[in-house]
Amino acid sequence: MSSERILDEFLGEQPKRMHKSQRSLAKIVREAYPIGVPAMIMKSSTDRLGNSAGYSFHLGTPDDILRRVASWLITEAGEEQRVLWKLIPLLWKRHGREDVALSALLLANLDSDSAGVDPWVVLASSINSTEPAEALLLSIEEVFRAGHKRPSDQLLKSWCEGRLVESHLALISAFAAINSDRKIGDDVVVQLVNVKVPDGDSLLGRIRDRVASGIPQS
Numbered sequence: 001m002s003s004e005r006i007l008d009e010f011l012g013e014q015p016k017r018m019h020k021s022q023r024s025l026a027k028i029v030r031e032a033y034p035i036g037v038p039a040m041i042m043k044s045s046t047d048r049l050g051n052s053a054g055y056s057f058h059l060g061t062p063d064d065i066l067r068r069v070a071s072w073l074i075t076e077a078g079e080e081q082r083v084l085w086k087l088i089p090l091l092w093k094r095h096g097r098e099d100v101a102l103s104a105l106l107l108a109n110l111d112s113d114s115a116g117v118d119p120w121v122v123l124a125s126s127i128n129s130t131e132p133a134e135a136l137l138l139s140i141e142e143v144f145r146a147g148h149k150r151p152s153d154q155l156l157k158s159w160c161e162g163r164l165v166e167s168h169l170a171l172i173s174a175f176a177a178i179n180s181d182r183k184i185g186d187d188v189v190v191q192l193v194n195v196k197v198p199d200g201d202s203l204l205g206r207i208r209d210r211v212a213s214g215i216p217q218s
Contacts, residue, residue: 003036007065010035011072019076022087026094032069033061033098054132058097066098070105081110085117089126104139108146119143120151120173124159124166131165133172133203140169140176150177153185160191167195168204175207184211 010032018024037060077084088106091099103126112119123139144150151159151173159170171192174184184192193212197204 003062003065004068007032007035007068011069016076019083022083022090025073025083025087026090029069029073029091029098029102030094030096032065033059033096035061036065037061053097053134054095054130055097055100055135056095061098061101063101066101067105070102070109073106074109079111079114081115084110085115085122088122092126092128095128100135101138104142107139108142108148112148118155119148120155124162124169127165127169129163129165131168133168133207136169136172137176140173144176144180150182150184153188156184156188157191160188160195164196168197171195171204171207171211174211178211 011028014028018028073084073087074081084106088103091103091106107119107123110119112122120143123143127136151170156170156174159166159173161167174188174192177184189211193208195208197208
């Protein structure tokens with residue numbers, strides 16, 4: 001039996017009442033992550049990638065499985081997506097690699113207009129005090145891929161003046177925007193150039209240099 005079919009059967013067995021609680025959904029998706037991941041690969045990924053990358057776990061769940069889980073969550077929620085919006089910060093708090101990736105899919109594809117929220121504001125309020133650049137980039141790229149507008153210059157400025165992790169969020173968001181031919185205000189770039197980057201973090205350092213030059217990545 002294929003992993004997709006096993007996953008569909010598992011999700012189909014879940015009581016409808018579970019969709020009324022973000023904590024219940026968090027437990028369900030955690031049980032769904034290992035489906036289709038060989039035990040040896042899962043343990044290896046957890047040991048080698050989870051701790052070293054700053055995640056609480058990394059099971060190696062394929063992207064197509066995570067997208068299937070996200071689709072199930074959104075379909076079952078229907079027009080009532082309030083619980084899913086509450087699930088996003090809960091997944092960030094638990095902080096598995098799969099949690100971060102699933103939260104990115106939800107953030108990008110939930111109906112933010114109907115909810116009256118800005119996905120970028122939700123993201124900034126959900127992240128922890130420190131985050132790997134890759135975790136931030138997952139959500140940023142997914143939100144852009146879904147066709148959302150970039151963070152406003154005003155929001156980017158407020159992030160630069162907020163927590164250090166928010167200044168990194170601003171830096172990576174601006175980098176992604178520039179790479180997709182979205183112009184960033186010169187006054188914002190001036191602030192971004194002064195964002196503090198951890199010693200030895202060559203990725204954030206390179207991103208800051210790109211933003212400073214305003215040249216999209218080739």
